[in-house]
Amino acid sequence: MRLAWAVLGAQVVTGFVMAAVFGATMGWESSAAALFGAVVAAVPGLWMALWMLPRRQQVDASTMARAFYWGELGKLGLTVGLFFTAALLFGQQFLVLLGTYVACLACYWLALILTR
Template structure:
């Protein structure tokens, strides 16, 4: 528990996303559908990889002048959006994909941001 307290907010969010993604994949796996499990993994990666990229981009300029931080924020967000679009384009190249599982996991991973805001508020 002590290690979790030392993590930055960004790393806590990424860890929370990884946890939610794992739970959703496990849920699809327990339903006994390998295609849905694989699709859920793809959806989770489509959420986690761009967010990890964004976090790395932001942390690179942490503590520097505001202009560099803002520039890295916009570059990170642009890269994140492009990376997300590319990952979805790759995912949907596979004709045997469960779209519901992909989107369910992707949306579940994004909800971590909402809960992080609610928790931080209190």
């Protein structure tokens, strides 16, 4: 669970840094879009971690696979819903939002590199 919280923390920090950069260069609307991009990246990942980590004690492979698939379905649904909301709220700043989203997703790779 520690790694999940570390990834979440890195995503939050990345989101705030991106929001500060975009806010300083493009205005507060872009800053808000960047923060929402971090939310779109962090919330589904956090949900998946909270869904799967308590179930890792189960030894039955079919139960674990079923939990994983339901977790991924929930993560996908959250991501689609948040992106739909983002398009409605931040249509003019969608590239800023998308750039921050991609930067926050890179935190998974950073965590993988730093822990191996």
